[in-house]
Amino acid sequence: MTDVKQQINRLCKLHTSLTVKDIEILVEKSKSLQMIADLAQGNVFIDCVTEDPQTAVVIAEAVPSTAPSLYRYRVVEKKILASYEPAVFKAYRTGRPVMMNRALTHEGSHVCQNVTPIQNQEGLTIGLLILETDITPQVEQEQELAILSETTAEFGRTWDIVLKDQMIPDYLEEALILLGEDGAIQYANNFAIGLIREHSLNQTQNLTNRDILQVLPFVDETDFSHRGIAQREVRSMDKVFILRSICLLDKKADSKRMLLYIRDITDLRDKERQLMVNQVVIKEIHHRVKNNLQTVASLLRMQMRRGVPEETKQLYQESLNRIASIAAVHDVLSNSGIEKVNMVNIIKKITTGQVFFPYQPDCSVSIDIHTEEDIELNSAQAVSLALIVTELIQNCMKHAFIGRSKGNITIHFKRNGQMIELGVFDDGNGLDDYIDTNHLGIEIVKNLTSYDLNGKFGYLPKNGQGTMAWVTFPDREE
Structure with a gap:
């Protein structure tokens, strides 16, 4: 600032x-x-x-x-x-x-x-x-409509035919007002009459030949002084209207009339405002969830600093990583305001922002991320996948590099047709029956993949050196 x-x-x-x-x-x-x-x-x-x-x-x-x-x-x-x-x-x-x-x-x-x-x-x-x-899309539509203005003379003759059967325009829930060249009212349907009586202090029964400027305060002289098609949005008496004015030319008589079409769009604008408010509320909810998770993480860290049994430090750190993974997703949602998360950014946050427990203190572990493109997931999928990535990395840290001085973990994340694929590979000691399917981390991955993502989880030895674990699940739009 x-x-x-x-x-x-x-x-x-x-x-x-x-x-x-x-x-x-x-x-x-x-x-x-x-x-x-x-x-x-x-x-x-x-x-x-x-x-x-x-x-x-x-x-x-x-x-x-x-x-x-x-x-x-x-x-x-x-x-x-x-x-x-x-x-x-x-x-x-x-x-x-x-x-x-x-x-x-x-x-x-x-x-x-x-x-x-x-x-x-x-x-x-x-x-x-x-x-x-x-408003480019809206203008493009209007330009298409403007092409029809070349036939306004024919439309004027058609309008005269419509007026002979007054029942047709009176069934419309929009105001239709036909004006002379000087702005005097020549015709108004039932909806227009009601609109005029709402806005006019002078409740004259006969509106014929009345100046439109005297009975509808939101109509401007420019609305009937042009020779084409115009549209603008107006507000009056806590309501919002679309006012379209169409020039009806009579080339033979060298005169014109003007058709005003007035539509009440108050409900539409109210809904738009509600959507905007809801978007702000959703962002605030995600922001508060993130703050609450960070508070819980702070309490756990405080407890660790005050002293916990050595055998429980690992469990505390694993819990902190899980909380941080969920908080990372809500942090993105609180800033974006939409229920979509760029998972490439989340994976990078997890791998760079978290402190994984040093299961092998003498081993230096690097993490590489390979992605083909940015992939966005809805919030529910994003939370589940963030936890899966955290658990698989922790599993590698815990088991893959025992007795090693260095190691590497590679994460592949890509879209394959209608499926999304996540692979977490290590170049460690290989699959030596170290993966206990009853282990909490693996159980979390299996349950999240199956129940939350409707996908599949598996792991295999990687060419005789290291282990590869993968998760595949359908890409669904919600």
């Missing part, structure tokens, strides 16, 4: 005439950027208008960890011009937020841009908080 503070101070002093207090406000706002980016799954920036009122500079940014970034490179210190970012400079001039604005990035991505002014204690706008989310 210190680097970000220095960065903001340097850029503000270089490009703006903001006071020290103003810069402190911007620094404080920057502390929330990463959280906003993760929750909204979008890029977040703070821009400041420079001494040239037509130019702004990016002084801080946050890239989401929950979605791909909109930009391949950092944009801090980049300058933007008013002609390219009208929403940013409109928010700066008016001191009011500009929401749901559409823009095109210099890398060709379509984004939904929300701009909120940052003001000081005197009410002056000193910076702009900008959230950009990717």
